[in-house]
Amino acid sequence: MTVSRRGLLAATASAPALMRVQEALAQGIAPRRGGTLTSILTPEPPVLQIGVNNQGPTLVAAGKIFQGLLTFSPTLEPVPVLAKSWTISPDGKEYVFRLQEGVKFHDGQPMTAEDVIFSITRFHFEVSPRARAIFALIDKAEAPDPLTVRITLKQPFQPFLLMFDNSACAIVPKHLFDGQDFRTAPAVQRAIGTGPFRLAEWQRGNFIRLERFADYWKPGQPYLDAIIYRIVPDSQSRRLALETGQVLLTQGSDVEPFDVPALRSRPNLDVSVKGWEYFSPVAWIELNHRVKPLDDVRVRQAISMAVDRNFITQRLWFGVGKPATNPIASTTRFHDASAKIAGYDVRAAAALLDAAGLRPNAQGVRFTLKHLTLPYGEVWSRLAEYLKQSLRQVGIALELESTDAGSWARRVGAWEYETTINFVYQFGDPTLGVERTYVSTNIQKVTFTNTGGYANPKVDELFAAARNAADPKDRQAAFSAVQKILCEEVPQIWLMEMAFPTITDKKVRNAVTTGLGVHASFDDVFLTA
Amino acid sequence: MEASKLPGFLLRRGVKAVIVVLAIVVCNFLLVHAAPGDPASVIAGQSGAADAVFLEQLRRQFGLDQPLYVQLWIYLKSVLSLDLGFSHRQQAPVAQLVLERLPATLLLTGAAFAFALAAGVTLGALAAQRVGRWADSVITVIALTFYATPLFWVGLMLVLVFSVWLEWLPSFGMSSVGVEMHGLEVVWDVAQHLLLPALTLGLFYLAVYARLTRATMLEVADQDFVKTARAKGVPEGRILRAHVLRNALLPVITFAGIQAGQLLGGSILVETVFAWPGIGRLAFEALLARDYPVLLGVFFCTSVMVVLFNLLTDLLYAVIDPRVEVAG
Numbered sequence: 001m002t003v004s005r006r007g008l009l010a011a012t013a014s015a016p017a018l019m020r021v022q023e024a025l026a027q028g029i030a031p032r033r034g035g036t037l038t039s040i041l042t043p044e045p046p047v048l049q050i051g052v053n054n055q056g057p058t059l060v061a062a063g064k065i066f067q068g069l070l071t072f073s074p075t076l077e078p079v080p081v082l083a084k085s086w087t088i089s090p091d092g093k094e095y096v097f098r099l100q101e102g103v104k105f106h107d108g109q110p111m112t113a114e115d116v117i118f119s120i121t122r123f124h125f126e127v128s129p130r131a132r133a134i135f136a137l138i139d140k141a142e143a144p145d146p147l148t149v150r151i152t153l154k155q156p157f158q159p160f161l162l163m164f165d166n167s168a169c170a171i172v173p174k175h176l177f178d179g180q181d182f183r184t185a186p187a188v189q190r191a192i193g194t195g196p197f198r199l200a201e202w203q204r205g206n207f208i209r210l211e212r213f214a215d216y217w218k219p220g221q222p223y224l225d226a227i228i229y230r231i232v233p234d235s236q237s238r239r240l241a242l243e244t245g246q247v248l249l250t251q252g253s254d255v256e257p258f259d260v261p262a263l264r265s266r267p268n269l270d271v272s273v274k275g276w277e278y279f280s281p282v283a284w285i286e287l288n289h290r291v292k293p294l295d296d297v298r299v300r301q302a303i304s305m306a307v308d309r310n311f312i313t314q315r316l317w318f319g320v321g322k323p324a325t326n327p328i329a330s331t332t333r334f335h336d337a338s339a340k341i342a343g344y345d346v347r348a349a350a351a352l353l354d355a356a357g358l359r360p361n362a363q364g365v366r367f368t369l370k371h372l373t374l375p376y377g378e379v380w381s382r383l384a385e386y387l388k389q390s391l392r393q394v395g396i397a398l399e400l401e402s403t404d405a406g407s408w409a410r411r412v413g414a415w416e417y418e419t420t421i422n423f424v425y426q427f428g429d430p431t432l433g434v435e436r437t438y439v440s441t442n443i444q445k446v447t448f449t450n451t452g453g454y455a456n457p458k459v460d461e462l463f464a465a466a467r468n469a470a471d472p473k474d475r476q477a478a479f480s481a482v483q484k485i486l487c488e489e490v491p492q493i494w495l496m497e498m499a500f501p502t503i504t505d506k507k508v509r510n511a512v513t514t515g516l517g518v519h520a521s522f523d524d525v526f527l528t529a
Numbered sequence: 530m531e532a533s534k535l536p537g538f539l540l541r542r543g544v545k546a547v548i549v550v551l552a553i554v555v556c557n558f559l560l561v562h563a564a565p566g567d568p569a570s571v572i573a574g575q576s577g578a579a580d581a582v583f584l585e586q587l588r589r590q591f592g593l594d595q596p597l598y599v600q601l602w603i604y605l606k607s608v609l610s611l612d613l614g615f616s617h618r619q620q621a622p623v624a625q626l627v628l629e630r631l632p633a634t635l636l637l638t639g640a641a642f643a644f645a646l647a648a649g650v651t652l653g654a655l656a657a658q659r660v661g662r663w664a665d666s667v668i669t670v671i672a673l674t675f676y677a678t679p680l681f682w683v684g685l686m687l688v689l690v691f692s693v694w695l696e697w698l699p700s701f702g703m704s705s706v707g708v709e710m711h712g713l714e715v716v717w718d719v720a721q722h723l724l725l726p727a728l729t730l731g732l733f734y735l736a737v738y739a740r741l742t743r744a745t746m747l748e749v750a751d752q753d754f755v756k757t758a759r760a761k762g763v764p765e766g767r768i769l770r771a772h773v774l775r776n777a778l779l780p781v782i783t784f785a786g787i788q789a790g791q792l793l794g795g796s797i798l799v800e801t802v803f804a805w806p807g808i809g810r811l812a813f814e815a816l817l818a819r820d821y822p823v824l825l826g827v828f829f830c831t832s833v834m835v836v837l838f839n840l841l842t843d844l845l846y847a848v849i850d851p852r853v854e855v856a857g
Contacts, residue, residue, distance in 0.1 A: 206806035406564070
């Protein structure tokens, strides 16, 4: 099947889409209409309303149902979605978005500037902690006409655009939520968005079926007729489903890293680790600074030098991810490659512990620490065992404690741990995703705040300067300085810039094209014959 | 059994059953709430971002801001009016969530149960009849193997052989999705999906029944009334069926009664390996998410099942063995 003229014209509306079509044509493959994409979702989302639930699997499936104003390329450049174009005033305080024409919600109602303003200033502001922190900076939001949104900030906030991706600010229908409790409104079950696919059927514990939305605003798209997400709870069963062709796409943690090498060698499968640039989580050993001797910088440096990050990425994660060099992922803005933590050096680590006055006893043990194993799958248990081995080399005895996800979240949130593993999404900018772990103003009894309790006034000051500066150059200077300090003080032991394998059958095209990978709307995904 | 005793028996047992179930409900409630963590902290953990307002909003919505005894009282009241509550996490009534998943589990465990009981008793009887010979040894070894092998491993091996190598059967799910089917096609499709999980679950119990049947039959076969029957010239096949097997069945029924009570909850592993959309997984996921109402709802259904099947087993004893009388 060839591309229709209408389809091509529509594709020219956005440059990346055009580029992709041209790329495909150059390879001799034209997008083909039709077919059903089968995939896997684990764990099963409780609801599919972005905002009310923001778990990874929810964002993947609901990413086909809802859309944001923008999305982001792998290098984090903004790409138009529901916003056709936008301008930012020179003082960095006024943002004007021009909206796409002819956008409809799945219930047939048109999407207007009113829906956009409602989504930003009321819906996400109320339900989503991530949005609340940033959208509190909005002074006023107005709609001069039904297709224009003007937002004025109280102060310049340079990473503001990054908040308009679907995962942060999905546009929801005002007419279905206004005047109701947003979390319990009937619309939460229906999941009505503007995306290329609408929720057709959900048999809990079994599958979620999304169907092509006939009135989608990009003519001729989406190419797929349907997407079916099967709920498959066992990781070996998921791998088999992929190998036997019963599903064509897996993502995130569907497949354990140690199964990836075998799947790479299958001729019918493609493995990509791209498409996580916007999230770019960095995994670290989380230290509770209230536990002695973790408050001693020499001890933290020693722990950091006692772990071999190459071993972790190559032997535990099989190349999915890369060794961390500092708290900011290399794919996140303002990463400074010149700021680096000290390398793997067992002898230097032991010397530091000696200097800290922590002498080994007769068994060679200097001190004992408890380690709460991250309960997110087999690979994390292996990591805990590796850490136990490698820290024992320098005389630190690690006692592993196992737990389940609920207890883990509660104990970390209540500071009831000595060491554990943690990672958070960085959302493209250190102010959005890195600052929260290190500034003393964010020491709270809540998960994913500065639960470790690290405090350094200079670090607080630099993060604040980077947050408030309007000029990216000033921000870079502050972030570079803070990265150097953090690399010296190693408040947390960064291990790995994480990535997740997206594994597709070779029939599937365009599964990963943006910095958000499988979270994209899939309006350009197609199956070859 | 005298028919006149039956209504009184049922009434007494019914009252006892209600008391037992209520006690179980209270215990379950306290146990579930004793687990560290609550649904709000789980959701915060899964969302990757949280603040104090968010946690407070969720706890208020879930009713967790009330003291525990108030929550228990509210729950007991609703259970007594046969309302299992509401899952705030999934935004749906618990009864609906449980009923959606119940048929899948009943189909799976029912099929496995029927297969295990029929095949197990047959194999056990055959082994007992040919005790000491090669057929007995083969059956005993097979039974022991399945008894000792972990369920999930058997499941994965069956998938490897029948789905990956032979490509005869689907490896997961309960039906094909996204394909138009009608009438018998649907039945055939579900049957194909059912075969492997039912076999996996059934093989373990098959082993139990085979061993139990064999052991008790051998025991009964030595007793005087069997010798008497043989002495007065009753044919060997009839001795086996009417005298030995019938008397040997009582322990089997006891065990089957216990197993039937566990039908709802005992299949979590198989449901997980085969992605079978049943109630066992619903409970397991509710546990991980600390979705208290759903978890309690599943516990409630399973405890009612156990009580019911105990009652049924007691009645069945009297049918199989007229010497047993029902008594409350």
